[in-house]
Amino acid sequence: MTPKISLRGVTKSFGDKRVLRGIDLDVAPGESVVVIGGSGTGKSVLLKCILGLMQPDSGSIKIDGEETTTLSDSEREHVMRKFGMLFQGGALFDSLRVWQNVAFGPIQSDGMAPGKAHEVAIAKLGNVGLTPEIGELFPSELSGGMQKRVALARAIAREPEIIFFDEPTTGLDPIMADVINELIVKCVSDLGATAVSITHDMASARKIGHRIAMLYDGKLIWQGAVGEIDHCGDPHVEQFIHGRAEGPIQMQVRKL
Amino acid sequence: MSIPLVTLLGRMTMALLATIGAVSAFAWRAVERTARPPYYRTQILRQMLEIGYYSLPVVGLTAIFTGMVLALQSYTGFARFSAESAIPNVVVVSLTRELGPVLAGLMVAGRVGAAMAAEIGTMRVTEQIDALRTLSTDPFKYLVAPRLIAGVITLPILVLVADIIGVLGGFLVGVYKLDFNDATYLRNTIDFLQFQDVFSGLVKAAVFGFLITLMGCYHGYTSKGGAQGVGLATTNAVVSASILILTANYFITEAFFAL
Numbered sequence: 152m153t154p155k156i157s158l159r160g161v162t163k164s165f166g167d168k169r170v171l172r173g174i175d176l177d178v179a180p181g182e183s184v185v186v187i188g189g190s191g192t193g194k195s196v197l198l199k200c201i202l203g204l205m206q207p208d209s210g211s212i213k214i215d216g217e218e219t220t221t222l223s224d225s226e227r228e229h230v231m232r233k234f235g236m237l238f239q240g241g242a243l244f245d246s247l248r249v250w251q252n253v254a255f256g257p258i259q260s261d262g263m264a265p266g267k268a269h270e271v272a273i274a275k276l277g278n279v280g281l282t283p284e285i286g287e288l289f290p291s292e293l294s295g296g297m298q299k300r301v302a303l304a305r306a307i308a309r310e311p312e313i314i315f316f317d318e319p320t321t322g323l324d325p326i327m328a329d330v331i332n333e334l335i336v337k338c339v340s341d342l343g344a345t346a347v348s349i350t351h352d353m354a355s356a357r358k359i360g361h362r363i364a365m366l367y368d369g370k371l372i373w374q375g376a377v378g379e380i381d382h383c384g385d386p387h388v389e390q391f392i393h394g395r396a397e398g399p400i401q402m403q404v405r406k407l
Numbered sequence: 408m409s410i411p412l413v414t415l416l417g418r419m420t421m422a423l424l425a426t427i428g429a430v431s432a433f434a435w436r437a438v439e440r441t442a443r444p445p446y447y448r449t450q451i452l453r454q455m456l457e458i459g460y461y462s463l464p465v466v467g468l469t470a471i472f473t474g475m476v477l478a479l480q481s482y483t484g485f486a487r488f489s490a491e492s493a494i495p496n497v498v499v500v501s502l503t504r505e506l507g508p509v510l511a512g513l514m515v516a517g518r519v520g521a522a523m524a525a526e527i528g529t530m531r532v533t534e535q536i537d538a539l540r541t542l543s544t545d546p547f548k549y550l551v552a553p554r555l556i557a558g559v560i561t562l563p564i565l566v567l568v569a570d571i572i573g574v575l576g577g578f579l580v581g582v583y584k585l586d587f588n589d590a591t592y593l594r595n596t597i598d599f600l601q602f603q604d605v606f607s608g609l610v611k612a613a614v615f616g617f618l619i620t621l622m623g624c625y626h627g628y629t630s631k632g633g634a635q636g637v638g639l640a641t642t643n644a645v646v647s648a649s650i651l652i653l654t655a656n657y658f659i660t661e662a663f664f665a666l
Contacts, residue, residue, distance in 0.1 A: 236537075
């Protein structure tokens with residue numbers, strides 16, 4: 152079976168800082184992979200390379216067996232149709248109402264009539280537990296947790312085949328974090344979508360992932376099923392999942 | 408350790424050339440995308456309202472006082488050799504050719520260019536521009552193109568309004584302060600005015616509209632590093648647009664009138 156996403160030898164540098172030093176990763180259709188790693192290890196860069204928001208220096212990224220690193224901008228827009236993305240800060244359009252945010256993809260890119268798109272937006276807001284009245288508000292009027300929910304509704308509005316989650320629980324209290332985790336699991340399984348998440352929140356990783364991969368020093372140093380992570384035997388992974396200051400991982404000082 | 412002067416000079420030259428290259432590439436990409444569909448009509452109308460309609464008070468005030476002071480100053484000069492009758496003509500030619508487009512351009516650069524850089528810059532640092540791309544929407548078409556189109560269309564209209572209000576300012580001072588006959592003042596204004604005076608001003612306005620919106624979009628689009636980066640982008644947008652307006656103004660004038 153062709154993997155949904157396939158990465159081979161992906162590298163990316165900024166100046167003389169080598170952030171990704173050869174990433175190999177396969178994600179099967181319907182699978183949820185979580186990439187864990189400390190701040191500044193290049194998790195976001197990896198996600199942006201797969202999404203096509205950044206161009207890797209070398210290596211191959213295939214979506215459904217199609218090479219995407221050499222695509223032109225217009226072909227790229229076509230591949231984007233398969234993607235949904237939940238940004239860390241939500242990245243909601245603050246000049247638009249909540250429902251317009253959710254309906255943005257259907258209206259602007261798929262040419263759906265605004266009336267129909269409004270219905271779709273209300274339905275998607277319902278999927279993430281928000282009432283139609285909230286659709287009339289502006290994003291700045293919502294709390295962080297509510298903004299995340301709206302961002303999730305926007306990410307699933309076009310019923311994407313692949314959904315990316317960038318630190319979905321960062322900045323939320325533990326209860327709201329668990330609500331978002333539950334919603335992610337539900338939305339991904341409802342759509343039958345493939346999911347790639349990055350996080351440093353182990354509770355979230357265990358909940359939303361089938362498989363976990365650990366990014367350290369520009370490489371995926373360990374990959375395995377969620378159940379195997381507690382006895383993987385890798386000192387880097389163990390230090391990370393137990394959150395110890397002492398260990399082989401040294402703190403990253405400079406931001407990427 | 409101090410850096411040798413030559414090294415510093417070389418570095419600055421390289422940085423300047425790199426910036427010119429980056430801006431040119433950005434401008435080319437923007438124009439090329441602007442030319443192709445889809446066109447976001449609501450966005451274009453919204454920007455025209457923002458650039459044109461909401462700038463009217465500020466541009467109108469600038470124009471009326473400029474027209475008034477022009478009449479007053481040229482009177483003190485021309486009265487010395489009894490050439491007062493040339494005042495209406497001096498006012499209208501200075502306004503339509505130079506002061507209308509340049510002052511309106513500078514005011515709009517401060518008002519609109521800054522707002523554009525801040526808005527697009529904030530969208531950049533909060534990942535809203537990346538979000539646009541993941542929703543299969545080209546940020547150049549959705550954000551940059553409507554602003555460029557609106558700038559090029561609205562600035563000439565704004566300048567035409569400024570010309571009329573400026574002449575009114577000169578007329579008021581001429582008639583009520585300098586004791587001109589109102590009919591004579593108007594006839595002197597119109598008789599010597601040539602089509603090219605107004606037309607060259609409108610061409611300038613269109614070019615300035617392009618430069619202002621281009622600088623606003625470029626600095627916003629390329630800003631990074633949070634609130635500080637957005638602040639810097641705003642400053643750079645206004646300063647670079649103002650300098651480009653004054654530079655372009657000279658060359659357009661030369662192209663129209665030098666020969």
